[in-house]
Amino acid sequence: MLDAVLAIVRPIVECNRIQIDNGRTYLREMVFGDPEEPRHGAPLAIVAQTEEAVAAVLRRDDRVAEGDAATLAHIVSAAMFLSMAASVNIALSVEEIVQDIRRQIEVLLPR
Structure with a gap:
């Protein structure tokens, strides 16, 4: 189950990390922007x-x-949002971000 969830998460992380500053800005706008505006509603x-x-x-x-x-x-x-957007994670690679998300999800799922 964890691997299947990460198969959904990984491409999102990969896309977000192509241009880290733009990716972080996009996430901020997605969360704090007006959801009625098309540029904000579509990401939501x-x-x-x-x-x-x-x-x-x-x-x-x-x-x-x-x-x-x-x-x-x-x-x-x-968890995915915070891992990608956090300032302390700016220098992390895609794999490191995915592993951070993995650790967080792992404690949520039944074993």
């Missing part, structure tokens, strides 16, 4: 689609309650 729709994909993966595991899958997916999204 992508986040919702990503969270749904993660929730779908989580629902495949009988240990994850149906109602918990969406909440866990939202937490995964938050």
